Amino acid sequence: MEKSKSISEATFPEQFMKAVRYYLPTIMVAVGVLLAWESLVTVFDIQQFLLPKPSLIGSRFMTEINLLLDSESRSLLFEATGATFREALGGLVIGCSAGILVALITARWTVITEATMPFAIAANSVPIIAFAPIMNNWFGITNPVSKMAIVSIIVFFPTMINTVRGLTLVDEHELELMHSYAASPFKILRSLRIPNALPYIFSALRVASPLSLIGAVVAEFFGGPRATLGVFITQEASGFDFARAWTAIVMASLIGISFYVTVLIAERIFMPWHQAEQSSD
Amino acid sequence: MAEVKNDEQHAIFAENVYKIFNPKTENEVVALEDVNLTAQPGEFISLIGPSGCGKSTLLRLIADLITPTSGTLHINGKTPHQSRLDRDYGMVFQAATLYQWRSVQKNVELPLEIMGYPNTVRQQRAREMLEMVELEGFGKHYPWQLSGGMQQRVSIARALAFEPSLLLMDEPFGALDEFTRERMNMELLRIWRTANVTVVFVTHSISEAVFLSSRIVVMSPRPGRITNIVNNTLPYPRDNDTRELPQYFQTVTEVRELLRDAHEVE
Ligand SMILES: Nc1ncnc2c1ncn2[C@@H]1O[C@H](COP(=O)(O)OP(=O)(O)OP(=O)(O)O)[C@@H](O)[C@H]1O
Ligand SMILES: [Mg+2]
Numbered sequence: 024m025e026k027s028k029s030i031s032e033a034t035f036p037e038q039f040m041k042a043v044r045y046y047l048p049t050i051m052v053a054v055g056v057l058l059a060w061e062s063l064v065t066v067f068d069i070q071q072f073l074l075p076k077p078s079l080i081g082s083r084f085m086t087e088i089n090l091l092l093d094s095e096s097r098s099l100l101f102e103a104t105g106a107t108f109r110e111a112l113g114g115l116v117i118g119c120s121a122g123i124l125v126a127l128i129t130a131r132w133t134v135i136t137e138a139t140m141p142f143a144i145a146a147n148s149v150p151i152i153a154f155a156p157i158m159n160n161w162f163g164i165t166n167p168v169s170k171m172a173i174v175s176i177i178v179f180f181p182t183m184i185n186t187v188r189g190l191t192l193v194d195e196h197e198l199e200l201m202h203s204y205a206a207s208p209f210k211i212l213r214s215l216r217i218p219n220a221l222p223y224i225f226s227a228l229r230v231a232s233p234l235s236l237i238g239a240v241v242a243e244f245f246g247g248p249r250a251t252l253g254v255f256i257t258q259e260a261s262g263f264d265f266a267r268a269w270t271a272i273v274m275a276s277l278i279g280i281s282f283y284v285t286v287l288i289a290e291r292i293f294m295p296w297h298q299a300e301q302s303s304d
Numbered sequence: 305m306a307e308v309k310n311d312e313q314h315a316i317f318a319e320n321v322y323k324i325f326n327p328k329t330e331n332e333v334v335a336l337e338d339v340n341l342t343a344q345p346g347e348f349i350s351l352i353g354p355s356g357c358g359k360s361t362l363l364r365l366i367a368d369l370i371t372p373t374s375g376t377l378h379i380n381g382k383t384p385h386q387s388r389l390d391r392d393y394g395m396v397f398q399a400a401t402l403y404q405w406r407s408v409q410k411n412v413e414l415p416l417e418i419m420g421y422p423n424t425v426r427q428q429r430a431r432e433m434l435e436m437v438e439l440e441g442f443g444k445h446y447p448w449q450l451s452g453g454m455q456q457r458v459s460i461a462r463a464l465a466f467e468p469s470l471l472l473m474d475e476p477f478g479a480l481d482e483f484t485r486e487r488m489n490m491e492l493l494r495i496w497r498t499a500n501v502t503v504v505f506v507t508h509s510i511s512e513a514v515f516l517s518s519r520i521v522v523m524s525p526r527p528g529r530i531t532n533i534v535n536n537t538l539p540y541p542r543d544n545d546t547r548e549l550p551q552y553f554q555t556v557t558e559v560r561e562l563l564r565d566a567h568e569v570e
Contacts, residue, residue, distance in 0.1 A: 204415050218406075
């Protein structure tokens with residue numbers, strides 16, 4: 024309580040300094056790793072196909088950025104980034120929505136939950152990515168839907184399982200309270216089960232967001248249009264331009280991080296009580 | 305029919321009530337045996353007895369969270385089921401059981417929301433209730449920001465928000481320290497007078513039972529049953545001075561001896 028007060032009353036420079044102090048160690052570690060990487064590669068004269076220097080990767084990036092800014096030309100890297108972003112995001116949205124929806128339906132009828140959960144848990148422990156070639160076959164190798172499909176399936180199971188848990192693992196007394204009000208099952212769902220499930224859903228989304236990107240990129244390894252990050256990586260690697268392949272790896276990481284951060288922000292917005300509770304510990 | 309008419313004036317009417325869990329299996333438990341109890345509207349009744357004597361079971365029967373195995377149980381002259389549908393009672397558990405995702409104000413509004421009161425009424429009523437339990441300034445707080453005693457007061461405010469005629473409390477102050485508990489007892493008596501409700505109060509504390517109630521129901525375990533009902537004639541309003549009256553000590557001693565007897569019967 025006092026904490027939140029002091030934050031809201033702090034002036035902007037104070038806040039800024041606080042943020043700097045908070046993030047400084049992280050930034051220093053990042054810079055340190057990059058410097059060590061650069062100097063180790065130089066000192067030990069490591070072949071660039073094993074590990075290119077960060078500076079070389081950086082210069083490849085500049086080339087692509089110049090291509091992007093120049094209206095006459097096109098940047099394959101950024102086109103690929105856009106395509107993979109759309110695949111991963113599409114799959115993530117479809118898979119998570121379906122997972123939450125199915126959980127809401129099955130949790131309404133305990134019998135269905137009990138019948139389906141073992142299958143969901145089994146499916147969740149299967150390497151679903153192995154189905155990528157089959158999805159490529161079903162939907163067409165250059166069709167983004169084939170990648171969205173595999174991503175959807177990958178994120179569906181953890182989301183569904185966690186949501187079912189959140190909807191059913193309700194405190195006994197909190198449920199009895201609802202019965203004491205003679206609340207209808209719908210009102211119990213809305214006022215107790217769904218809010219109770221929110222932390223479970225968000226922890227599923229935290230897991231699902233990087234999974235969606237892994238799914239999309241690995242599915243592209245099995246084949247896809249030239250302008251996708253997975254294909255870009257395999258092509259550049261087989262053409263021995265490893266620094267260029269690395270730019271795609273960096274872009275994939277950035278997409279993954281952006282998904283994760285979005286989930287964290289959504290979490291703060293949808294669960295204000297949770298955030299405060301955690302920071303008080 | 306004459307009988308049903310007769311217990312319309314009773315807030316609680318229990319006759320030969322039995323509750324047997326898992327009947328006819330090896331896990332059979334006779335939680336309550338031949339319970340007979342009536343309560344007039346406006347009474348403050350305490351249930352006291354050793355662990356496992358069926359206090360919570362009796363409370364949950366009244367609340368229609370479980371049903372009796374046999375016997376007659378009427379609440380306000382109706383079946384417990386009907387009285388639950390009519391929202392006749394508010395319930396307070398040992399843990400405050402607030403919804404952590406709701407602010408204090410929203411927690412008190414919860415029953416009103418479920419029961420479909422309009423928004424303005426909800427807010428108004430919740431504010432009044434918070435005032436009654438002396439937590440005016442805390443509406444916007446989340447439950448984790450309050451102390452245990454404050455949380456329990458919110459839970460009482462919530463239970464009374466829809467003006468039930470009956471307040472059921474299962475060891476509501478069991479988790480509080482002695483000092484806070486005594487303060488909460490004073491508070492509860494004040495609320496009982498203002499809100500004009502019938503209270504059924506489960507406790508392990510003899511002094512708490514004697515300080516609060518107009519009648520004390522002494523129970524004993526295996527099988528759970530009522531062994532005595534003590535009329536507590538200590539005058540209301542009661543305050544800290546009440547705890548120093550000779551009659552207070554006499555009643556405490558009486559209840560203690562009855563509890564000891566109940567134990568020795570085993
Ligand atoms: N759902 C249940 N299934 C089986 N047995 C139960 C159930 N609920 C209660 N019992 C049994 O009924 C008996 C009475 O339990 P109850 O909870 O009413 O006791 P209590 O007086 O409230 O005890 P305490 O003071 O410890 O809260 C106990 O033996 C308990 O094990
Ligand atoms: Mg109990």
